[in-house]
Amino acid sequence: MFCSQCGVEADGKFCFSCGHPLHQGDGIAPETNVVPPQNELISPPTHSVKWEDDICYEQVLNTDIVRSAIADHGSKAIKGFSGEDCLAIYDKIVPSPIPLAKLATVVQPLYASFGVRTGKTREGTVSAPPGVVLARALCSLAKHTQPFQRVEQADDRCTLIAEFPSSIWALKGEIRITVTKQSNVAHVSALTNIPGQAFDWGKSTKALERLFSDLHSDMGIPVTSQYRAA
Template sequence: MGTDEEGMRRMYCSNCGVKAGGNFCFQCGYRLQHEGVVAFEDLVPAVLSWEDDADYERIAKHPEVRTVIASHAAQARPGLSAEALMEIADKVVPIGISYSAVAAVAQPMWASLGVRTGKQRSAVMTVPIGRAIARVLCSLAKNQQAVQRVEQEADGCTIQAELPSSIWAMKGVLTVKLMRQDNGCVITVATDIPGQAFDWGMSQRCLDTLLLEVQEDLGLPPAEPRSQAA
């Protein structure tokens, strides 16, 4: 019989079915839980509509929301990665050493010297915090930006996702912070690509795409009031 740790490594996402480990599914962003574990909030009567809820985990677990997220993830089509481009270059212009091997050494080396690039932008959204979080998750799934880490706060959350490599830049980090404000929320998005001084506009295009997509509902359901607590 395997250990509990081995069982966690063999988990499958209950939302999209992909084999995954860690805290969040790399494909759809859904929180992974050990079999048999029931979250406390599942036992407490809910009193808010999902779109007014600032809790990342409850938004990602909402049945209709996670169905839409999974749909975007299933339709996503990967672009040409930096690694794939280097493999092509190895075949077309051989130099006696792998381009990929050079990049694997060069990126962390330059990063350790403080070389990096990235962009940051903020915007105000006139939608409730929960719907904004759900839209962000749909956009991340649509663009194959896998959720890596989430920091929860009382009035919002910070989502850290992988920024896949492309022909323009190596792999980086995409950070999205959402905080409740009056009847809407503030979204702050930033990219960080270590070990590279220029990304040839990739960060700007990434932020433009995300901020444009979160202005749309992306197939999400209309809000339905939750049952009132006794």
């Protein structure tokens, strides 16, 4: 071997020319005091969770089959007749100094500041993996033209917040869907919130019924055989 200090060919523990250590018996390189690469600790590979079992919004949404199903439902969705559309027609039939459509945008937040609101809640268990249930919920929002707004992510649950569009029965509000991971099933709780209005004439109840019906169907995202057997 050659001495790394002076380049003289030598053997043993020290160079006979300059006295520089040639090697050490403990496997430590003397010049850098760093364990050679073959002795470095290597971190184990990160375990990859299947998207069906994942409750992470980003992981589920980035799955091709999920994105395709959402796009398919969105392309077939039919926009409903909104409350604002209805008031605009009333304005044409019965002229008013203050257009009703514009008046609603002022009255609703005013009543909301007084604590006036309405809404419904519903919860239950869906016999499917949490990631699949989360994907079905996203498909349901697209199917019923409920624009997705934001997500609240936790380790064991994910909450989807979307717009609850206005209709002839009620003005615009919010719908929140929380999917909680429970082994090979998922617990779902959902609620609607319509501020500034005391009654919605059954709108929220019907919307939640449609949501849970969607969650119990495959929505173009069927459960694989390994989960059906569980």
